Amino acid sequence: MISPLAHVSSDAKIGKNVKIDPFTMIHEDVVIGDDTWIGPNVTIFPGARIGKKCKIFPGAVIAGIPQDLKFQGEDSTVVIGDNTTIRECVTISRGTVDKQTTVVGSNCLLMAYVHVAHDCVIGSNVIIANSVQIAGHVSIDDWAIVGGSSAIHQFVKIGMHAMISGGSLVRKDVPPFTKAAREPLSYAGVNSLGLRRRGFTSETISHIQEVYRYLFLNSMNNSRALEEIEVNLPATKERDEILNFIRSSERGVMKGYIN
Template sequence: MISTNATIGKKSIIGKNVTIGNYTTIEDDVIIGDHTIIENNVSILNGARIGEHCHIHSGAVLAGLPQDMKYQGEYTTVEIGDRNIIRESVTINKGTNTKKVTRIGHNNMIMANAHIGHDCEIGNHCIIGFGVGMAGEVIVDDFANISGLTGIHQFSKIGEHCIVSGLSKVNKDIPPYIIAAREPLSYAGINLVGLKRRGFTLAKLDELKEIYRIIFQQKRNTSYAISFIENNFKQTIERDKILDFIRQSDRGIIKGYHE
């Protein structure tokens, strides 16, 4: 199941039932979990840690050096969890001294020609569309769906259960459970279809709609909205996730569609 044309580092650790295609290169400081499929012409470089049952398609380059001027050759890694699909020509750079690791969770699909920069953190069950460009230190929470050809500014954060429309320019944080669309990027409602598919009740969807109505459609500032929601809405996990996300946003969140 390992091509005789592949170049495999003698110190690399390859799990059971791993498939490695023609002209793939795997360097010494690499760990690959059981049952992973690696297609032709893949480059898996020093510092890559890949889980089980992944499928890595032709032309991908994993654990390339960070494209960051502050990187001075320090030891860093890329950690990729289980059951990830990484399509053709995806590039994932390893970390810098800031976080020392670029981390991908489990059950993600990263589509062709996407780039994930140094020190990024991607959760579980995410879809990263074709040609997405993700600069350094971006955080993407679970179940996020980032559509094709989106550009994401460094240090941006994308909340869980979000959808970001194609060709978007992300330079502000995107709170959880919503659709981000239009130009400039702004709130376009909650992610109704995705949330229903994941078992959110109608009552919960109504709660989220009302919270975001206060955040994005009232005419006062965000601090007022946070205070109002905290004092007038029942405490729930989702309410607190939204408020905590906004409070912790250094870049500020995207705007409402009326602005």
């Protein structure tokens, strides 16, 4: 299953039924899980930890040295979960002393020419469309979708089930369950279609919409809106996820609705 035209280090740990195509180079200190396919002309550097049933397409570079001038050659990794697809020419840098690792979860799709910089943490079931550029230390939670050609500023956080419009400049945090669009990036409603597809009830979606009416549509600052939400809306898992996200934001969240 390993092409004689591929170079695989004897120190790499290759699982069962792994297929490695010609002209791919796999360095030492690499782990590849069972039933994974590595296409031609892929480069996997030391520190890569790749799960089971992944697909890595031609030209991808995994666990390259971070593009960070502070990097001093410290040991670090890239960890990729099971059943994740990495399309053509995707680059994923390994971590620095900050987190020691860059993480991409399970069941993700990273489309062609995506760049994931050092110390990013991407959850599971995330879709990142073509040519998205993700700077260092970014966090993207489960089930988020990032539209093509978007650029995400370092240290930004994107909440679960959020959807970001293609071509966006993401300079602020994007709260969970929302749609984000326009320039500057701002609230464009709740991602109700995506939530329905994932089994959220109409009642739950309406509750999420009511939370965001306080935050983005009632002309209150965030502190006042959070207080009003806690007083007036019943506690649910979704409400508390939103409140915790807003309170923990370090860069600040995106703007409310802009006409």
